[in-house]
Amino acid sequence: MDIIGELINGTRAKPKQAIADKNAEYIAGIAQGQDKAGAHFIDVNPGTTGDAEVADMRWLVETAQSVTDKPLSFDSPNVRAIEAAFDTYSGAQLPLINSITFEREKLDALLGLVVATGANVVALAMGDDGMPADGGKRRETALRLIDTLTTAGVALEHIYVDPVIAPLGTCHETGAHVLSAIRDIREQCPECHITCGLSNISYGLPNRRLINRVFLTLCMNAGLDSAIIDPLEPDIMAELAAAEALLGNDEWCMSYITLSRSGALG
Numbered sequence: 283m284d285i286i287g288e289l290i291n292g293t294r295a296k297p298k299q300a301i302a303d304k305n306a307e308y309i310a311g312i313a314q315g316q317d318k319a320g321a322h323f324i325d326v327n328p329g330t331t332g333d334a335e336v337a338d339m340r341w342l343v344e345t346a347q348s349v350t351d352k353p354l355s356f357d358s359p360n361v362r363a364i365e366a367a368f369d370t371y372s373g374a375q376l377p378l379i380n381s382i383t384f385e386r387e388k389l390d391a392l393l394g395l396v397v398a399t400g401a402n403v404v405a406l407a408m409g410d411d412g413m414p415a416d417g418g419k420r421r422e423t424a425l426r427l428i429d430t431l432t433t434a435g436v437a438l439e440h441i442y443v444d445p446v447i448a449p450l451g452t453c454h455e456t457g458a459h460v461l462s463a464i465r466d467i468r469e470q471c472p473e474c475h476i477t478c479g480l481s482n483i484s485y486g487l488p489n490r491r492l493i494n495r496v497f498l499t500l501c502m503n504a505g506l507d508s509a510i511i512d513p514l515e516p517d518i519m520a521e522l523a524a525a526e527a528l529l530g531n532d533e534w535c536m537s538y539i540t541l542s543r544s545g546a547l548g
Contacts, residue, residue: 284322284507284509285508285513287325288479288510288511290327291329291357293329301330306348315514322353325357326346326354338363339358343371351373353375354367354373356377358380376402379392381404383408384409402441404444405444407420407424407444413448417466438474442475444476447478449483452486457500476505478506480509495518517548520546
């Protein structure tokens with residue numbers, strides 16, 4: 283299960299202030315904490331715009347990679363910011379571009395960079411018609427985007443398909459639609475990864491962490507093998523470890539037992 287640590291995000295209040303103040307100690311602490319908690323990628327999202335976003339992305343990459351060897355996830359809709367991230371990145375492992383979509387303008391802007399860098403990429407199942415209406419539309423858009431990426435030369439194992447999670451509070455069938463899409467995409471493309479911004483599902487609802495934990499387990503059972511989450515939240519990491527064991531992905535339950543003995547499971 284590839285965990286993408288979500289906490290360095292300029293749309294969140296504390297990271298936003300830290301980015302504005304260039305508080306390297308705060309950002310480095312989040313990066314290091316997510317690394318130690320088990321994140322496989324550390325997402326960096328300036329949450330700003332224009333020239334400021336380019337400069338902020340450079341600073342975030344420099345700051346994060348000063349304290350972690352984990353590959354970074356460059357999270358921005360700004361192609362210049364993504365290019366700046368690559369110019370600054372010195373990690374030994376392939377980073378992740380978060381994200382490309384099937385929206386024509388964004389696809390045209392980013393596809394060349396994805397191919398040229400050979401990076402991993404989050405492929406968001408969204409086209410010019412906006413948020414997909416159901417599981418079938420998510421599957422259709424995802425498979426078309428996968429085909430476009432592989433035709434251009436992107437390896438399947440570098441693609442992280444995101445079936446697009448809308449808040450459950452705005453559509454009571456969202457969870458079912460996403461689970462259907464994950465199952466279908468996994469059946470059609472067993473070599474690619476499937477990820478999601480997990481906490482989107484619970485936006486606006488009470489007891490969000492409960493919804494997130496249960497939905498993570500359901501998604502893993504459907505074929506999810508990556509998630510954009512807060513790895514510093516012990517309950518969701520415990521849920522993930524238990525689900526991996528129950529789904530047969532943890533030989534002899536060794537990871538679960540090790541985590542339990544360390545006290546990480548509560």
